[in-house]
Amino acid sequence: MPVATIDGAPVWRHRTSRQSLLIWFGWLCLVALFVFCWQVMTRDTIWAFVEDAPRQAADIGSRMFPPRWSYIERLLLPLWDTLNIATLGTVLGIIIAVPIAFLAARNTTPSTLIVRPIALFIIVASRSINSLIWALLLVSIIGPGVLAGVIAIGLRSIGFVAKLLYEAIEEIDEKQVEAVRSTGASGAQVIDYAIVPQVLPAFFGIAVFRWDINIRESTILGLVGAGGIGLQLQASLNVLAWPQVTMIFVVILATVVISEWVSAKVRHAII
């Protein structure tokens, strides 16, 4: 217990001098890094614009209200597209992610030396690139439209689903696998009867969770031309039709809240 002696009497202290000094030094480094980054970042900032921001905010705010409620008629079809992008993208992502998860899990991979690192790289690559970037690429490759959005969402979902699923596979009870194997089951039968039933609840949970995230992400994919309600957002922003923008925000917000509620209910029912 660190004790300091003040006026000849021992007094309890939280940390030893050495610890306090080290912690103080750590904080100093952090503050220095922050100040340095701040200065580099704001080198090109035009402060006149920043000072002007409250006025701009008030201006945009006054233009945004009231929302143009009648615009919702034009939003229903894009909303249907958005739902389809999210659902079909999730399905596509899952179809690709399941085999990758089995290749990446330490207890089911055919080779830890070659196959597993490749599978893990696919997972990291898919996870580190946002669906909006995938959409940007795909729009320039296969043209604007819903298909680019579906593929973008699918590619992004692979990493998320595969990562959580392979962690679930690695945590299964090996005794059940042993029991099924001892009946003379083949490799595919072991996976079918011993591994799949154990990871299935986790799998459904992951799928619904990802679907919920995908709804969120697919609402903005249209900003780069990949279909859905984002296309309307981009069009309205381009002509500075702020009441329409507000209306789109309201619709997006409602969709996100509803999908979150649905996914919470479904996960609660499964698990």
Next chain:
Amino acid sequence: MTTTTPRVWRRPPILIQDKRWRIAIYGGLVLYLIAAMASIEVDWVRVYTGLERGWRFVQGFLQPDFTSRWSDISQGLVESLTMTVTSTVVGVIISIPIGIGAARNLAPLPVYAVCRAIIALSRALQEIIIAILFVAMFGFGPFAGFLTLSFATIGFLAKLLAEDIEDIDARQVEAVRATGASWWQLVNYGVQPQVMPRLIGLSLYRLDINFRESAVIGIVGAGGIGATLNTAIDRYEFDSAGAILLIIIAIVMVAEYGSSTVRKWVQ
């Protein structure tokens, strides 16, 4: 004499026990998927002509060109990295009081309601939408991106911190309170030591997320590597785009590996 049993074991249904419900739900799902796929309009000629470009992208990814646009790439990277660090620090500093305020065992009801409302607002709006608004208000450049990421950090971190504070061991708090500690001392000696390891872990995780997001918000004008990437793709310079994507993947991998090491060391 052996009699063969006519019964064959069948696997029980996985999720829905009632047969009628099972048929109805699965049938509904299949019908929806068919309707959804039918509503996708695909211009196959456009897809076919695009395949050549797709092949060029794959080639660009395998043979990335780091040099010819290096000045743009490095500037975008510096913007992204500085934006990430500053926004994470500011976001964490703001989200600590909000997180404490949103924990029911520390804050009175009015404070709790206000803090939870702030968290809900920050979580409901996506980064891109916030970025659009901030770019319109503060002008183009990394400052708008910094504000966006700070705002998004608040919702994420304050929520998880509040849940963590609500889950702490109440006996330690009780013991500190029994010594006659004030509210501040209670937070400092009873709560903070219990949540600190997780707070550090979450901050590092958020740093990682903020870098990934900083690559995206550039698309709507909020600075960073995303703007450079957007330009490269618009010019069909897939080899430069491949280089940028590889750099992003590498940094995310390093950040993920580093933060998991630090988290293990902290706990």
